Amino acid sequence: MKAKDVLGQSGERVAADYLEDKGIRVIDSNWRCPAGEIDLVALDGAELVIVEVKTRRSRRYGDPLEAVTAAKLARLRTLAVLWAREHRHVMGGLRIDAVGIIMDGRTEPHIDHLKGVA
Template sequence: MRNKILGDQGESYAAQYLLRKGYRILTRNYRTKVGEIDIIADDHGTLVFIEVKTRSSLRYGTPAEAVHYRKQQKIIQTAYWYLRMNHMENSFCRFDILEIYAAGSDWSVYHIKNAFEA
């Protein structure tokens, strides 16, 4: 339960970070039978599919290391579904990872743009 709460807080922190950077958030927690995308946003005309990973320590590696090949494939398939359902197949897209580090009351973000490709 603690990890779920930390993850939810991390996603909220990530959304606020993106808004401050000028992104327009289109949806959060987009789910299909294939998978989930944490945040889908518009970055000045580029559709961005964002995976948010929050950690309070590096005991199990960096947050981005948890976005392994199989997870990437699920995100890509979910993104294809989103594009088809919204008739956006010709959109410019990219896949980002937001690493959220939570150390007590100090939170920080490391934004990895174009973290992987379809």
């Protein structure tokens, strides 16, 4: 497994723990279909929350959240509908969040959580 993939998986675990601590229940992770992948699927009350997680070791090449593009957000909306259909989930609302994480390996991860980015 590539170091980038290991970092990404670690970031997703950190993000899931962070969300759970905030009362947002993670119900699926790394869901894939031919149209793409959802990092985390969660419930905040009755609202379905699709979470894009971006993890970096530093801000040397920019903030992790800068990698969440308009095209990615549009694809996540489509993926949310596909996930809900496959899991027979009736949405009580939909929100797309982005979580940016800096994990330098020396200090506690720095987490930025943006709710409702799309």
